[in-house]
Amino acid sequence: MHKKLFIPGPTEVREEVLKAQSKWMIGHRTKEFGELYHNCVTKTKEILNTANHVMWFTASGTATMEGAIRNIVDGKVLHCISGAFADRWFKISKACGKDAASIEVEWGKAVKPEMVEAELSKGSYMALAITQNETSTGVRLPIEEIARMVRSRFPDVFILVDAVSGLMGDWFEIDELGLDVVVASSQKAIALPPGLAVAVVSERALEKCRTVPARGYYLDYDAMMKRYDKDHQTPTTPAISLFYALEVELDHILAETMKSRYERHLELAKFTRDWAKRYFELFPEPGYESVTLTTVKNTRGISVKDLNTALAEKGMQISNGYGKKLKEKTFRIAHMGDLTLADMKEVTSAIEEILKL
Ligand SMILES: Cc1ncc(COP(=O)(O)O)c(C=O)c1O
Numbered sequence: 001m002h003k004k005l006f007i008p009g010p011t012e013v014r015e016e017v018l019k020a021q022s023k024w025m026i027g028h029r030t031k032e033f034g035e036l037y038h039n040c041v042t043k044t045k046e047i048l049n050t051a052n053h054v055m056w057f058t059a060s061g062t063a064t065m066e067g068a069i070r071n072i073v074d075g076k077v078l079h080c081i082s083g084a085f086a087d088r089w090f091k092i093s094k095a096c097g098k099d100a101a102s103i104e105v106e107w108g109k110a111v112k113p114e115m116v117e118a119e120l121s122k123g124s125y126m127a128l129a130i131t132q133n134e135t136s137t138g139v140r141l142p143i144e145e146i147a148r149m150v151r152s153r154f155p156d157v158f159i160l161v162d163a164v165s166g167l168m169g170d171w172f173e174i175d176e177l178g179l180d181v182v183v184a185s186s187q188k189a190i191a192l193p194p195g196l197a198v199a200v201v202s203e204r205a206l207e208k209c210r211t212v213p214a215r216g217y218y219l220d221y222d223a224m225m226k227r228y229d230k231d232h233q234t235p236t237t238p239a240i241s242l243f244y245a246l247e248v249e250l251d252h253i254l255a256e257t258m259k260s261r262y263e264r265h266l267e268l269a270k271f272t273r274d275w276a277k278r279y280f281e282l283f284p285e286p287g288y289e290s291v292t293l294t295t296v297k298n299t300r301g302i303s304v305k306d307l308n309t310a311l312a313e314k315g316m317q318i319s320n321g322y323g324k325k326l327k328e329k330t331f332r333i334a335h336m337g338d339l340t341l342a343d344m345k346e347v348t349s350a351i352e353e354i355l356k357l
Contacts, residue, residue, distance in 0.1 A: 003312055006347050007319040008135045008165055008293045010187040010194050011337040013245075017192060020248040021241040028240060034232035036243050041228070043250040044198065047258050048167075050174045053201045055224045056246070058239040061164040061185030064197040066092050067219030068129070068160045068181040071201075071209040073098045075126035077160075078119055080111040082141065083134035084323035089162055093129070101125075107325055108137050108295075110288040113149040120154050127158040132182075133166035136322040138295025138332060139284045140170065147177035158205060164188055167198070168253060169336045170291040171262040180205040186242065189265070189292050191337030192249055195242045252338075265291050268335035268344050275348045276333070279357050283330050292336035295321070297329065302355060304331045310354040316347050 005012045026032050037056070044054045057064055069077070069092055079090040081104040093100035103119050105111050116128065128150060132143045143161065150157055158180040163170075167182065169189025174182055182200040186192035201221055209221045217223070218236065227235045253261060272294040276282055283295040298304070304320040311317060321330035335344055351357070 001315060003315055003317045004343065004347075005317055006333050006335070006339070006343075007317055008188065008332055008334040008336065009185065011189070011191050011334060012339060013191055013193055014249070014252070014338055016252075017245045017249050020245040021193070023241070023244050026240060028233065028237050033238070033240065033243075036240075036247060037228075037234060037238070038232035040243055040246050040250060041232075043247070043254060044200075047250065047253050048174055048200060049258070050200055052174060052203070053206055053221070053225060055199045055201060055221065055228070056234075056238075056243070057197050057199065057219065057224075058195065058234075058236070058242070059197045059219075060194060061162070061183060061197045062088070062092070063219060064183035064185075064199045065089050065162055065164075066096065067199060067216075067221070068183055069093050069096050069098060070216045070219060071212060071221045072158050072160060072181060072205055073127050074212045075099065076101060076124050077127040077129055078103065078116070078125050079129045080116060080131065080141065080146075081105070082109060082111050082131065082137060082139055083107050084136035084326075085134055085162065085164070086129075086131040089129050089131065108139065108283050109285045110139050110141050111146070113142065113145045116146055117149055117153060120150070120157060125154070125157055127160055129160045130162070132161050132163040132172070133170060133290050133292060135165040135290075135293060136295075136326055137284060138282075138290045138293050139288050140166070140290045142288070143172050144177060147179060151178045158208065165292055165336065166290075168258070168261065169265045171258065174200055178202070186246065189336040190249065192245055193242065195239050196246060262291075264340075265336065268339060268341060269294065271341060271344050272333055272335050272348070279352075283326075293332055293334040295326075295330050295332050298331055300355075302331075307331075307351065307354060311347075311350060314350050316350060318347065318351075
């Protein structure tokens with residue numbers, strides 16, 4: 001039975017997108033695949049209003065988080081930790097043998113520009129890693145303010161952004177903010193099945209990577225761009241079926257327009273937050289709530305497992321809290337991708353009915 005997904009990834013995938021994956025296979029060393037990949041790159045740039053390089057990897061978002069570190073970091077990197085996924089990125093840097101430091105705030109709170117400024121002022125940092133939309137806490141970091149501060153006070157510092165659960169749902173100007181690397185996964189607001197991940201890379205970041213030794217093989221930006229410039233292909237075998245699906249969804253986003261898509265996400269977020277405040281409390285610090293998911297404080301001590309069992313009978317699923325600190329204390333309702341206000345009304349009414357609210 002089809003369960004409509006209100007979890008923060010994988011998200012609900014439209015039938016047209018699912019069907020696109022069943023097309024006949026083509027060789028990846030063909031003009032046909034080059035055209036498909038090139039279309040995906042061009043359309044992604046148009047949607048994101050960016051002139052930066054776009055690289056689609058056959059991988060999940062974690063790989064592109066690691067890729068950003070391996071390609072760019074050859075000195076000290078500062079991680080802003082406000083939840084489980086930012087913590088993962090910090091661990092990735094360490095696992096790659098990098099000189100990584102962190103500032104950490106209480107989970108549910110946002111890292112503020114002043115905190116980043118104070119730490120970067122200590123000097124010697126060459127990169128900053130920020131999680132734009134922390135999917136565990138449901139906090140949206142003030143990426144615009146942080147980036148503007150970094151660009152004016154520390155112009156040489158590379159800004160690396162994990163926008164895994166924000167990109168193509170939430171909105172921020174990549175080029176205007178001078179973001180050097182922005183990464184995301186296909187199974188979140190892009191509303192595709194899992195398996196693809198994107199890196200949007202500035203020219204100076206691409207140039208930088210060419211000077212970083214031992215940056216690995218699979219996620220090497222230079223190799224990706226060399227192959228793309230040659231014949232619009234990828235260095236290794238791509239998930240061709242997913243690229244078929246990606247082009248269909250990118251066309252859908254272009255038709256909707258990114259502006260309307262963002263406004264729809266804002267509307268769904270507002271509806272879900274208002275609903276959550278009526279019966280529970282919001283977990284994130286006020287003013288920093290995510291646009292693509294709502295993390296709700298479980299003030300009624302409900303069993304999310306039991307709730308999901310009952311929701312499954314109605315063909316829906318929400319998500320429990322994420323990470324040791326939040327698993328029991330919160331639950332999450334995603335409103336990303338192609339979900340509509342009618343979908344949010346459906347799931348919240350079902351919850352009301354099941355919990356007898
Ligand atoms: C903010 C954030 N970063 C990174 C990841 C990891 O992405 P993936 O599961 O595609 O590797 C997730 C996944 O939920 C996420 O929400």
